[in-house]
Amino acid sequence: MGAKAKKALKKNMKKITASAAASSSSQLAAPQNTKPSADFLPLEGGPARKAPATKTIENKATVLYIGRLPHGFYETEIEAFFTQFGTVKRVRVARNKKTGKSKHFGFIQFEDPEVAEIAAGAMNDYLLLEHMLQVRVIPPEDVKPNLWKGFKCQYKPVDWVQIERKQHNKERTLEEHRKMLNKVVKRDQKRRKRIEAAGIEYQCPELVGNTQPLPKKIKFSED
Known part of the structure; x- marks a missing residue:
């Protein structure tokens, strides 16, 4: 190797050592932010991304289903009993359309959703008059539009005896x-x-039907 080649090699070595020293000093001077930000989630093998915002679902359910209602526990009794939890807006007991008797289940609506949630938790599996009540909250999307149709109307039972009497005496x-x-x-x-x-010797009395003859048509003269 000649003298010129040795000088060129020394210059290259000096440049390499100078650049390595400058890069190491810059790394030491730069602040190292090892703690990840609260708004970012570290991913393995990729860059950090922003955490998705969680949406709080607002509770708007105010209608309760009440099952296994005992006999005699109807609209007025339900409203009076459940007012201990909060303000009751509407009460309805499912009834038979012909007889008007209770089907042993109903619905109740509160003004406050939180009150409805508390009432459902307190009254579910509650023993009332030897009946274990089944109470649960109905989501707003499951409430039918005709659920409260005619809930204020008092049912009048059909007087079948009077109907049969009129049918017989007409x-x-x-x-x-x-x-x-x-x-x-x-x-x-x-x-x-x-x-x-059956081999029974019994003389049944004869039935005598009394049918009147058809009335004769009366013809009126033109005079």
Whole structure:
């Protein structure tokens, strides 16, 4: 190796050592932020990303389902009992459309959602008049629009005795009267056959039907 080559090699070595010293000094001077930011989540093998914002879901459920209601525990009793938790807006007990009897379940609505949540937790599996109540909160999206239809109307039971009395005492035409008598006679004949088949000697009284003849048409003269 000649003298010129040795000088060039020494210059290159000096440049390399100077650049290495400058890079090490810059690394020592720069602040090392090893603690990750609170708004960022470190990922393995990739850059940090911002944490997703959590949305708080607001509780708006105010309607409760009440199951296994005992006999005699109806709208007025439910409202009076549940007012100890808070203000009650509406109460409805499911009833039979024909008889008006309770189906042993109902619904109640509070003004405050927090009160509804507390009432559901306190009254679920509560023993009342030998009935274990089943109470739960109904989400707002599951509440049907016609749930409170006619909840203030007091149900009047149907007087079936009065209806049957009117049906029995109504005025019938001769044709309707004949049909009714024919049904009675056929029913009596079937009863006689059953008595004879059973080997019972019994003389059933004869049924006498009183059917009036059809009225004659009266023709009026032109005079």
